[in-house]
Amino acid sequence: MEEKGGYPPECSSTQNNVSFPDSAAVGTCSTVTVQCSTNGPDTTLNVTNSTDGPVRWTISHGNMDTDSSLVFTVCVTDVLFHFIGQYEASLNVSNSTGVTSVTWSVTIDDVNQPPAFLSASYNIQVSENTAVQATIAQVPLVTSRAMADSTSNNVITVWDPDNVTAGFEFKGINVQSVNVTYPNSSKATTTDQSNLPVYLRNDSGPPFSFLTRSPLSAGVHLAFTLQAEDEQGLVGSNTVVTFVVSDVNQAPVCDSGNFNLTVGLIRKVNDSIYNVSCTDNDVNSTLSSLTYHEYTTSDSDYQYFSISSRGEISLEQRLPLNVTTLTYTVYVIDGGDLEANFTLFVDIDRQ
Ligand SMILES: [Ca+2]
Ligand SMILES: [Ca+2]
Numbered sequence: 001m002e003e004k005g006g007y008p009p010e011c012s013s014t015q016n017n018v019s020f021p022d023s024a025a026v027g028t029c030s031t032v033t034v035q036c037s038t039n040g041p042d043t044t045l046n047v048t049n050s051t052d053g054p055v056r057w058t059i060s061h062g063n064m065d066t067d068s069s070l071v072f073t074v075c076v077t078d079v080l081f082h083f084i085g086q087y088e089a090s091l092n093v094s095n096s097t098g099v100t101s102v103t104w105s106v107t108i109d110d111v112n113q114p115p116a117f118l119s120a121s122y123n124i125q126v127s128e129n130t131a132v133q134a135t136i137a138q139v140p141l142v143t144s145r146a147m148a149d150s151t152s153n154n155v156i157t158v159w160d161p162d163n164v165t166a167g168f169e170f171k172g173i174n175v176q177s178v179n180v181t182y183p184n185s186s187k188a189t190t191t192d193q194s195n196l197p198v199y200l201r202n203d204s205g206p207p208f209s210f211l212t213r214s215p216l217s218a219g220v221h222l223a224f225t226l227q228a229e230d231e232q233g234l235v236g237s238n239t240v241v242t243f244v245v246s247d248v249n250q251a252p253v254c255d256s257g258n259f260n261l262t263v264g265l266i267r268k269v270n271d272s273i274y275n276v277s278c279t280d281n282d283v284n285s286t287l288s289s290l291t292y293h294e295y296t297t298s299d300s301d302y303q304y305f306s307i308s309s310r311g312e313i314s315l316e317q318r319l320p321l322n323v324t325t326l327t328y329t330v331y332v333i334d335g336g337d338l339e340a341n342f343t344l345f346v347d348i349d350r351q
C-alpha cells in the first residue's frame with residue numbers, strides 16, 4: 001500500500017515585513033499573501049499565533065484557497081503612538097506531520113503629528129472680583145490624549161504624541177487673535193494682548209497660564225483663539241478659550257444717606273413729598289433691579305408715610321399738629337437680596 005507524503009507544510013515566504021505609521025488608526029490593516037502547501041496527507045492546515053511584543057495588532061487569515069494559499073492580514077488593534085520600533089511576531093502553520101514557522105517583522109514608523117487641543121472650545125467663568133495677577137486657567141502639555149485632564153473646566157490641555165524623534169515635538173502656543181465683547185455690546189478684535197485685562201503667558205512653560213493683568217469688569221467676554229505648533233512647524237486645529245466675567249452682586253447705593261426734609265403741615269393725604277433715588281452698579285438686570293420698602297418696626301412714624309416700590313414717598317395721613325419732626329426709615333433691596341437703607345427726618349413746617 002502506498003503511503004502518503006509525510007512532510008511539514010511548505011510556505012512561500014517564512015519571513016514577511018509589514019510597517020505602519022505610528023499614526024495608523026485602529027482597524028488599519030495590511031494584507032500579505034503567503035502560499036502554504038499542505039505538503040502531506042492533510043487537507044487543511046492549522047495556524048497558531050505566537051505573537052509576542054506589544055499586543056497592538058493581530059495576524060489573522062482566511063480560508064485556504066484552491067491554490068493552497070493562505071491570505072494573512074495584519075490589523076492594528078490599539079493606538080501605536082509610543083510603540084515606535086521593530087517587533088517580531090510569528091505563526092505556526094502545521095499539518096499532522098510537522099510545523100513550519102512563519103515570522104513577521106512589524107515596524108512602527110514615527111510620523112510627525114501636529115499638536116492638538118483636547119477640545120475645540122472652552123468657556124470659563126471668572127468672577128469680576130478676581131485678584132490681579134491671579135491664574136485663571138492653565139495650559140498643560142501631554143503626549144497622550146488619554147493623559148489629558150478632561151474634567152477641570154479651566155485646564156486647556158494641548159497634546160503632541162511625538163516625544164521620540166528630535167524636531168517632531170511640541171514647540172509652543174500662539175495667540176492668533178482675541179475678540180473682546182463689552183457689556184454695551186461693542187466688540188473689538190486684537191492680536192495684541194498687552195492692553196487686555198486677561199493674557200496668556202506663553203513665554204515660559206508648559207504649563208502655560210492665563211492670568212489677570214488688571215481688574216475685571218462684569219459682563220466682558222474675552223475669546224482667545226489659540227494655535228499649537230511643533231518644532232517642524234506643524235499646527236493642529238485651533239481652540240477658542242472664552243473667559244466670561246461674571247457679575248458678583250453688590251449692594252445698592254443711595255446718594256442721599258440720612259437727611260432732613262421739610263414738609264408743610266397743610267399737605268394733603270397722597271401728596272408726593274419725595275422721590276428716593278438709589279443706584280445699583282451690577283450689569284445683571286436681576287442683581288440691579290431695585291424695589292423700595294419701609295420699615296414698620298424701627299419707628300412708629302411710618303404710618304404717616306408710604307413708599308411705592310419705585311421709591312415715591314407720599315403722605316398716608318395728615319401730619320400731626322403736636323410734633324415737629326417725624327422719622328421715616330426706608331430701604332431698597334436688589335434682586336440678589338442686598339439692601340441699603342436710610343432715614344428721612346421730616347420737619348413739619350407749620351407756616
Ligand atoms: Ca509633532
Ligand atoms: Ca446689586
